[in-house]
Amino acid sequence: MTQTTVPVIFDLDGTLVDPAGGISDGIAAALTQLGLGVPDKAVLDAMIGPKLSHSLTDIAGVPAERLDDAIRIYRAHYLATGIGQSVLYPGIRALLESFAEAGRPIAVATQKPEGIARIVLEHHGIAALFHTIRGSAADEGAAAGVPSGKAAIVAAALADLSGHYGLDTPDAVMVGDRAQDVAGAAANGIDCIGVGWGFAPDGELDAAGAVEIVHSSAALHETIARRDPGGANAEHPNPATPFLLTEAVNEVPTDGNV
Template sequence: MTQTTVPVIFDLDGTLVDPAGGITGGIAAALTELGLPVPDSSRMDAMVGPKLGHALTQIAGVPAALLGDVIRIYRGHYASTGIAQSRLYPGIRGLLEDFVAAGRPLAVATQKPEGLARTVLEHHGIAGFFHSIRGSAADESATGPGTAPVPEGSVPEGKASIVAAALTDLAAAVPSMAGRAMMVGDRAQDVAGAAANGLDCVGVGWGFALEGELHEAGAVEVVHDAAALYATITRLSERPETTALNGVHADGNV
């Protein structure tokens, strides 16, 4: 296996899949049903990517006593209509097909519940491209079933442990590439989760990040279409081998 087949771990919503209102519409429906205020569109978009429970309490101001009800109603709405509204971003299917054909191992690490993430990927016919699909537990806790421990000194919560689980799966599937991978995501928590595991993160500009968010978080580069993402991953894969591709993000800080 050559350096050009360095594994890639992808975020899901905002990176591979455009929720196209399926997430924000479901949240709005749940809040409305319970008589809670619906945030403006910019704050609703900011809720795509982070752990749902955190986003609902910190951004939408949902009281703790109603959090479970909001999530339950939202999940029902998302399963019945939201998944069907989603679509792959332009060029993503071709990019994944090209990587698989070239023998590049792929994984998904998302804060969406793991089972639901697999359902979304299966809906779009791309689940089979990935050696690993990792996400949160069904009860919205930060880590999914069988999640590996986060490396010592790294961020202990959120995306870090999910990325760590995907890395463990990749190392088992492709032992020769253990410790070698990069992350692709659209939000600051993707960059942080990658850094916590000693990985670089390439940011994508078509997702839900605020202006400057990805650069400020420490993304190694930010790209704006699938062709640029393919070229950037290919170029970064050819750099000399280190634990982190640029050799600087090993302490989990961004």
């Protein structure tokens, strides 16, 4: 493959996909079924992004001996109803399609279990656009051949791009909505662009060291394109057909199955 654009590694929830209550409702259902207290919405939203087991114990206060049950109940609820609640953020489909058409290598690195991440992306009809999809093990723990932790997951995505596709990845960039994404990128020596539409509290991405924070898919496209050889017009030699024009028809969120 001839590489003329920098590779991009995307986080999933809060970056590409708005869970639209699918995650927080699942967590609330698990806590309720176990007879545990359910935090308010702000706390539930703060649990989106970090590793689920950490969120359940560190934020929701689930006792260690009940953690496996909480994850099992959550997973069943999420697979049954949560995925169907999710929507792509405005402009994301057009953004990814424009990258794929231009030959830009793109990947996903998420702390969501890898199999479930693939199901979510397939549900929205965008899985085939990615060179590789990397996530955690089914139980979010360590398993043979499956990375654990955001830094290791990002490293696995970079290794896939480099090893399987022969791509140069030193100039790759991460795109995410939480501090864990910035830290995972930094651990692998790459920059992270933060997105302002996700679940980070005010100031989190700046404090974590995101190189830039964007607030629309058009701004994200422009920021990434500036990193390419040739600058912002590298993917669109004809400035009369920029990504911004195609984004307008994608501003209504869709689950990809309408």
